[in-house]
Amino acid sequence: AEELMIRSEKLSVAGQLAAGIAHEIRNPLTAIKGFLQLMHGEIEKDNQYFEIIFSELNRIEMILSELLMLAKPQETVFEKANVKTILREVVTLLETEAILRNIVIEKKFSDEIQEVVCDKNQLKQVFINLIKNAIEAMPNGGTVTISTKSENFSIVIEIKDEGEGIPKELLERLGEPFLTTKEKGTGLGLMITYKIVENHKGTIDVSSSEKGTVFTIKLPKQKTVL
Numbered sequence: 001a002e003e004l005m006i007r008s009e010k011l012s013v014a015g016q017l018a019a020g021i022a023h024e025i026r027n028p029l030t031a032i033k034g035f036l037q038l039m040h041g042e043i044e045k046d047n048q049y050f051e052i053i054f055s056e057l058n059r060i061e062m063i064l065s066e067l068l069m070l071a072k073p074q075e076t077v078f079e080k081a082n083v084k085t086i087l088r089e090v091v092t093l094l095e096t097e098a099i100l101r102n103i104v105i106e107k108k109f110s111d112e113i114q115e116v117v118c119d120k121n122q123l124k125q126v127f128i129n130l131i132k133n134a135i136e137a138m139p140n141g142g143t144v145t146i147s148t149k150s151e152n153f154s155i156v157i158e159i160k161d162e163g164e165g166i167p168k169e170l171l172e173r174l175g176e177p178f179l180t181t182k183e184k185g186t187g188l189g190l191m192i193t194y195k196i197v198e199n200h201k202g203t204i205d206v207s208s209s210e211k212g213t214v215f216t217i218k219l220p221k222q223k224t225v226l
């Protein structure tokens with residue numbers, strides 16, 4: 001428990017710092033991109049360096065927007081929400097990309113009412129991050145299974161893929177900032193995900209083998225009063 005606490009403290013300090021820096025870098029970056037676009041019109045022919053510069057700038061922008069997400073938990077708006085509705089919205093959002101990559105997203109939702117008190121946008125972000133990772137873990141296609149069930153005091157959401165799994169050395173380090181094995185990854189998705197789940201007084205667990213990975217999120221249940 002002590003180790004966990006130290007880790008979460010580290011996250012919030014790193015988060016605040018990161019968000020602050022991200023904010024400061026964003027304006028000059030926007031200026032650079034703008035002028036680069038203007039310059040592009042004046043360069044003869046197609047310049048290959050331009051493409052590289054532009055795609056690297058886009059990468060920086062992507063990292064910045066993920067870092068800025070870290071600042072958001074301070075403006076959290078908690079309200080009662082249906083977990084299945086949030087999951088359906090997220091699946092709709094990601095379905096096109098999934099189909100293009102030969103991936104089926106399967107929903108195995110419980111019939112029960114599954115309400116939690118949460119910041120909907122943040123919870124969406126959690127599911128988007130985990131489902132995206134699941135999709136990215138299966139470059140040759142496969143099935144992502146999203147299931148929900150209810151326990152006495154919590155709603156349990158599982159996101160399962162059929163990818164190659166996460167090596168043990170990496171498993172222990174998940175949630176560290178900038179930890180990525182992907183060429184175009186930022187290594188911030190899980191860090192943000194862990195932080196949001198923690199803000200919701202929930203837990204997140206991962207189990208992984210060479211047959212695939214399962215992320216399990218437990219959120220405190222909102223008791224339905226009739």
Ligand code: ADP
Pocket residue numbers: 129133134137161163164165166170174175179180181182184185186187188189190191213
């Ligand atoms: P990113 O996706 O940008 O690399 P994340 O924080 O989302 O950053 O994930 C960190 C790393 O954890 C990934 O690069 C990957 O190596 C590993 N990972 C996360 N989810 C999965 C998964 N479902 N299957 C395999 N590896 C995963």
Ligand code: MG
Pocket residue numbers: 129132133189190
């Ligand atoms: Mg990711």
